[in-house]
Amino acid sequence: MISLNQKTSDLSLKKNHALHGQSMSGAALIMQVVVDEACEVLFGYSGGAILPVYDAILRYNIAHKRSDGREAMPLIVPANEQGAGFMASGYARASGKVGVAIVTSGPGATNMVTPVRDAMADSIPMVVICGQVPTTALGSDAFQEAPISNIMSSCAKHVFLVTNTTVLEATLRTAFEIARTGRPGPVVVDIPKNVQNATLCFDGQSRLPIPGYRKRLHKIVHARLNDADCYGFFTAFSAARRPLIYAGGGVVAAGAAPALRAFSASFAIPVTTTLMGLGSTDTTTPLALHMLGMHGAAYANYAVEDCDFMLVLGARFDDRVAPVPDQFASGAKFIAQIDIDPAEINKVKKVDWQHVGLLASTLERLTRYGIAHGVKPSPKAWQAHITTLKSRHAMNYNRDSALIQPQAVIEEINRHSQGRAIISTGVGQHQMWAAQYFDFAQPRQWLTSGSMGTMGFGLPAAIGAQCARPDALVIDIDGDSSIRMNLGELETVTSYGLPLKVVVLNNLGDGMIRQWQKLYFESGFIASDRSLCLKDFVKTAQADGFTWTRRLEDKALLASTIAEFLAVKGPAFLEVRIDPDAEVYPMVPPGAAYTQMLTGKYITSRSAPPASADETRPDAMF
Amino acid sequence: MKHTLSVLLQNESGALVHLVGLFAARHCNIDSLTVATTKNPAVSRLTMVVQGSPALFDQIVRQTCKLIDVIDVSIPSLSSHNTTMNLAERP
Ligand SMILES: Cc1ncc(C[n+]2csc(CCOP(=O)(O)OP(=O)(O)O)c2C)c(N)n1
Ligand SMILES: [Mg+2]
Secondary structure, eight states, X not given: OOOGGGSOOOOTTSOOOTTTTOEEEHHHHHHHXXXXXXXXXXXXXXXXXXXXXXXXXXXXXXHTOOTTXXXXXXXXXXXXXXXXXXXXXXXXXXXXXXXXXXXXXXXXXXXXXXXXXXXXXXXXXXXXXEEEOOGGGTTSOOTTOOOHHHHXXXXXXXXXXXXXXXXHHHHHHHHHHHHHSSXXXXXXXXXXXXXXXXXXXXXXXXXXXXXXXXXXXXXXXXXXXXXXXXXXXXXXXXXXXXXXXXXXXXXXXXXXXHHHHHHHHHTTOOEEEOTTTTTSSOTTSTXXXXXXXXXXXXXXXXXXXXXXXXXXXXXXXXXXXXXXXXXXXXXXXEEEEEESOGGGTTSSSOOSEEEESOHHXXXXXXXXXXXXXXXXXXXXXXXXXXXXXXXXXXXXXXXXXXXXXXXXHHHHHHHHHTTOSEEEEOSSHHHHHHHHHOOOSSTTSEXXXXXXXXTTOHHHHHHHHHHHOTTSOEEEEEEHHHHHHTGGGHHXXXXXXXXXXXXXXXXXXXXXXXXXXXXXXXXXXXXXXXXXXXXXXXXXXXXXXXXXXXXXXXXXXXXXXXXXXXXXXXXXXXXXXXXXXXXXXXXXXXXXXXXXXXXXXXXXXXXXXXXXXXXXXXXXXX | OEEEEEEEEEOOTTHHHHHHXXXXXXXXXXXXXXXXXXXXXXXXXXXXXEEOOHHHHHHHHHHHTTOTTEEEEEOTTSOXXXXXXXXXHOO
C-alpha cells in the first residue's frame, strides 16, 4: 500500500513530547496517545486480538499509581461491547469530550456497529479501537476476523485500518482530531495484533496529512459573516413580525448554548428545540418553547405554523421535525440557516440566507451587529402570543386516572431535580414523555438516541455520563423493553459503585409500537404485548447487587417513593407500573403536516381534530 | 439525468470502498467508474458517471466532499476551477 501516511505533518515548531524518541510497543504507544488526548476513562471488553492493548492499560496504571488509590486510567468493562459503545457515547454526550471504547476483533467489533452508527447519526465524537487479526492473516478468514474497515466505513465518520506500523501513532492522533473537529462523529481504528506488538519509536506529535479534510475545515472555521451578510439577515428580521428560532443538536455540539441564549434575549426571539437540542435554552424561561416536531409541544408546533421568520441553528429538518418539508413553517417568508456542515444547507428545505461556519462565533457576531445597529426586539404582540400559546395549549394528561400516569412520574422527579439532573432514556413512549415533561437548565443534560432511536441506549449511556460527571444526579428513564436490550449492564452499575438512578416505566410491552398499532393497524398488538412475560425487574436488579429497589404500583405512594428514591446515596432501581394505555400526545402523524397534529384528550387543540388519524398515505408512514 | 464527476482521492486501501459505499447507500447508481493513480502515487483520480436528479447529484457531491480521504471534487461540465469546495457552499 502506497500512502500519504508515510509523511507526517510538520509540527516541528511545537515543543517535543517528554517521551519523544522513546522506544515502546505499539500497544503502549496507543495507550500514550489516548492519555495525551485527554481521555479520562476507557470503556471496553477484551479478547485475543486486543490483549496487548489491555496489558498496556494495566502497565500504565501500575506505572502511574495515584496517592488516592484511584486508577490513573480507569477501565469500565461492560457486559457486552454494545454497552461499552453506548457508555463512551454517554460520556461524550455528557462531557463534550471524545469517548473512547476498546474492543477485540470479529464479534467484539461487530457488537460495536450499532453504537458507532448511533454516534454518527447524532454527531457524537468517539474513537473506537478494535483489535484485528495479524496483517499476515488479513483476508484469510482467520479466527475472529471480520472486515471491520468495510463494515464500519458505511457507519462511521471515518475508519482506519493500520497495516503500516510506522504510522500507528499519527493515525490514532488523527482519529481523535477527526472525531472532535467539524461536525463531530465516531472514528474507528482497526489495529492488527502484530502492529500492537511491534516495537516503535514514539514521536509525540505526528499526524496524518488528510489535506482535503483540513483544507475544507479551515475554510469553515474561518468563515466570517461580513457586514452585508449581517445587513441582509437583520433587514429580513426587522421586516418580520413573528420571528422564531429552531435550534438543534448542533447548538449543543458547538458549545453555542450561551451564544444562543444571548442572541435570543437580545432580540426577544422565542426558541424551540429539537429532541437533540433540548437544554440549549433553559426550558423554564418565558421565550423557551420546549420541543417541536412529531411529539413536540402543541404550543411549539403552533409557533412554527405562526412564525413569519425562522432561524435554523445546527438543525437539519429531519422527518420527525419536518415530515412534509414544503408545508413546514409555511408562513415563514424568510428562513435563515447556520450550520457547520455544508451538506445540510438546502438538503431538505430551501433557505433564503445561510452561513456555513461556527455557530457560537457567528451568533456572537450577529448579536454585536444587531445591538450596534439598534435592531429592535421582536414585537410585544408576538411575545404575548407566545405566552398565550404556552398557557392555552400546555402539556397535559389524564390527571384523574386511578392508574399511575408516566407523565406524573416525570413531573414528580422533575420537582426534585429542578432541571439539574442528567437524564438518559431508552427509545419509545417513555423517551418522549421524558423529553416533554423534564426541564433542562443546561445543555449536555439530555442523553438520548435521537436519530437512530436505538433501544438499549439508556442504561449504558447513563453509566458513561456518571463516569463523566461523578457528582451529578444521573437518572436513566427507561422502558421495560428498551432496558431489556442491555439489561446486563445493571451489574456494571454496581460493580463500579456508580450512584446511578434507574427508573423503568413498565407498561408491559412496547408501548410506542402499541400506540401505532392502535392508530394504524386496528389494534393488532403483534409482538408488542408483554403482559404474559413473567420477568421480575426488581429481583433482577437485586440479583445484580442493587440494595435499594422498589416496585411502585400505588398512585398514592408516588411522591413519597420518588423522594426516597432520589435521596439514596448509591445506586437505586425503581420500577413503576404505569397505565399501559397511556399515550404520547401531541402527535403529528408520520408523513402529515403540522395542521394535522393530534393533541389527544387532555391538551387543548386550536382546531377541530382531523376526521381520522390515518388520513396519511400508508406508504408515507415511517 | 447523467452527471460526470471527478474526484481526487488519497490512495489508501479502503478509500474507494468508502466512496463507492456512499453512493450505494444513497441510492445513486454508478454507470461508469475509472480509477488510476496520478503522477503523485499517493493520490488517485476517479472519474465517475452517475444517474440521478440534479438534487440527488448535488447532495451526493456535498456528501462526497465530507469524506476524509477526498482531496478535491470537480465537475467537468462546470468550469475547471469550480471545485466542489465552492460547489458545496453554493446556495
Ligand atoms: C433496537 C431497536 N429495535 C426496535 C425498535 C423499534 N421500537 C421503537 S419504540 C419500541 C418499543 C419500546 O418499548 P419500551 O422500551 O418498553 O418503551 P415504551 O414505548 O413502552 O415506553 C420499539 C420496538 C427500536 N427503536 N430499536
Ligand atoms: Mg414499555
